[in-house]
Amino acid sequence: MSSTDVEWVNMARKGDQEAFSRLVEQYQTPVFHLCYRMLGNESDAEDAAQETFLRAYQNLKRYDPNRSFITWLLSIAAHYCIDQHRRRRLPVTPLDVLPDEIIPDGLPVPEKISAENEVNQRLRTMLKSLGPQDRAALIMRYWYDFSEEEIAASLKLTVSAVKSRLHRARRELAQTWLARQQEESLGERRPYESQAL
Numbered sequence: 001m002s003s004t005d006v007e008w009v010n011m012a013r014k015g016d017q018e019a020f021s022r023l024v025e026q027y028q029t030p031v032f033h034l035c036y037r038m039l040g041n042e043s044d045a046e047d048a049a050q051e052t053f054l055r056a057y058q059n060l061k062r063y064d065p066n067r068s069f070i071t072w073l074l075s076i077a078a079h080y081c082i083d084q085h086r087r088r089r090l091p092v093t094p095l096d097v098l099p100d101e102i103i104p105d106g107l108p109v110p111e112k113i114s115a116e117n118e119v120n121q122r123l124r125t126m127l128k129s130l131g132p133q134d135r136a137a138l139i140m141r142y143w144y145d146f147s148e149e150e151i152a153a154s155l156k157l158t159v160s161a162v163k164s165r166l167h168r169a170r171r172e173l174a175q176t177w178l179a180r181q182q183e184e185s186l187g188e189r190r191p192y193e194s195q196a197l
Contacts, residue, residue: 009069013060020060024053027070030144031077037139038081038132048084052077067153074144075154082132126176134169137162 005026011019031052036045055076056063063072127135133155140146140154148166152159 005069006065009060009063009065012057013063020057023069027073028053030070031073034074034077034139034144035081037143038078038136039084044084048077048080051080055080068150071146071150071154074140074146078136078140078154082136085132085135122177122180126173129172129176130169133157134165137165138169141166 005023008019008022008026012023028049032045032049035048035052036042039045039048052073056073059076063069127138130138136155137151140151141148146154148159148162151157152162155162157165
């Protein structure tokens with residue numbers, strides 16, 4: 001956190017609403033992105049981001065200045081989204097960034113867009129199978145580069161529980177991905193196989 005951010009946080013904790021408004025401007029994009037990835041649609045993400053900042057404002061006195069402000073803020077957002085997901089059974093987050101090895105750069109643009117859309121849909125479907133805390137841990141780790149300790153503090157888990165959740169979630173996603181690829185490769189081969197006489 002920059003020294004300016006520290007000043008804004010300190011001023012906001014003393015009741016300066018303008019300072020808090022600056023913090024909102026500074027952090028609204030990462031908070032919205034986390035909410036969008038957790039909840040899956042823009043309208044719900046906007047509501048969740050607003051609720052996150054409202055809760056942060058109401059609880060500023062409880063904020064520990066030794067902790068990163070953005071980590072504290074994103075943990076509020078993650079908890080709110082987990083609660084919303086449990087209440088409403090909302091669909092999961094679309095993934096914005098895809099690994100290059102899944103979609104090669106050499107594809108012509110229309111085919112690349114089609115491949116990206118297909119992979120996005122598959123990843124969304126796969127993430128739906130994860131519990132909300134596992135999903136939150138993955139998003140915090142791989143989109144926001146939180147340490148396991150920061151995730152543990154944010155989700156009120158032990159570090160070993162975070163490690164276990166991340167390992168299990170990655171394994172589940174990998175197994176699902178491989179199974180789907182095997183199904184597709186079998187489906188592609190079948191039309192060319194000769195029929196038994």
